């Protein structure tokens with residue numbers, strides 16, 4: 001599937017090649033609850049970035065000028081935060097390009113200069129405003145539609161805001177944990193998050209604990225269910241340290257796979273013992289998945305707080321804790337349609353259109369039909385595990 005994803009990226013890059021980004025002028029950047037007077041960012045490689053007037057809910061930035069490796073932002077506080085907060089995004093009209101959404105300048109810079117992405121995909125457009133408002137969401141869209149950035153962009157934006165005023169030792173102590181089924185996926189997500197945080201090294205740091213090579217604390221930790229369980233226990237035992245005390249966002253990527261029996265033991269421990277919704281503090285939960293079925297929603301109701309179901313296929317559907325099964329019929333139909341009967345049949349297709357905005361899927365994909373969900377995931381797990389299929393697939 002990586003092949004397909006790279007093609008999407010290449011296509012989008014091609015489109016953005018025609019846009020000159022030597023000099024960017026930002027008219028409006030929004031940051032709330034910032035009381036810092038001065039924020040300095042280094043490692044900026046832009047030729048010239050100038051922000052003329054930056055208006056924020058609780059902050060008005062008078063001047064932001066970045067030249068080569070030196071960018072300084074000056075903020076002045078204002079108290080009107082809550083009203084404006086709800087209008088962070090004009091969801092219907094203006095959120096067509098990353099260039100005109102209200103993101104931190106350093107985040108936008110990495111999107112425009114490093115990723116060379118100008119436009120959000122449909123699922124990103126749909127998701128980002130809700131995550132930025134700290135809602136629990138379930139992101140449901142086909143593989144390769146940009147779910148990773150759909151949650152990373154708003155989560156990192158929120159972490160930037162939080163960390164501007166944060167005590168130094170709390171900035172880098174596990175504010176966000178991303179759980180995903182395999183080491184390979186951890187590394188892939190890590191690479192994307194790392195790139196997105198290129199200009200934010202003093203505010204938001206990212207790491208994974210694959211191969212247990214990771215001993216330093218970071219703002220974002222990317223991990224698997226087993227590694228996370230081990231890491232929590234190890235820290236408790238050895239250092240009497242609860243690594244979940246500072247948690248603000250929990251993300252389950254490939255949530256459908258995480259809820260198969262393959263991961264049952266560790267997911268149950270995490271959900272019932274460490275991360276249940278009765279856990280001491282409330283944190284935001286985001287789930288991303290290409291297929292959502294009944295068991296996923298039932299299991300996650302253990303710890304989701306009034307989630308929004310955001311899907312490309314269906315319009316936004318509200319799922320309340322006490323109304324889960326009713327809503328499920330909707331998504332269940334979609335899911336079963338793609339996983340029906342004929343055992344062992346395989347297909348190869350090329351040049352399929354997907355549903356993202358102006359993006360076409362040009363790679364190859366293969367699919368096999370199995371009788372049960374479990375067989376499908378077991379098969380897939382071993383394909384990924386043995387590196388037969390690199391990167392992700394569904």
Ligand SMILES: Nc1ncnc2c1ncn2[C@@H]1O[C@H](COP(=O)(O)OP(=O)(O)OP(=O)(O)O)[C@@H](O)[C@H]1O
Pocket residue numbers: 001005006008009012013117118119120121124141142143144145146147148149289290392393
């Ligand atoms: N806004 C964008 N513009 C152009 N390309 C994008 C954009 N967002 C993501 N992409 C590219 O699309 C590809 C697929 O993205 P991603 O891996 O996040 O999809 P996904 O929906 O998470 O897939 P999966 O279900 O396999 O996790 C990647 O190569 C990514 O770089």
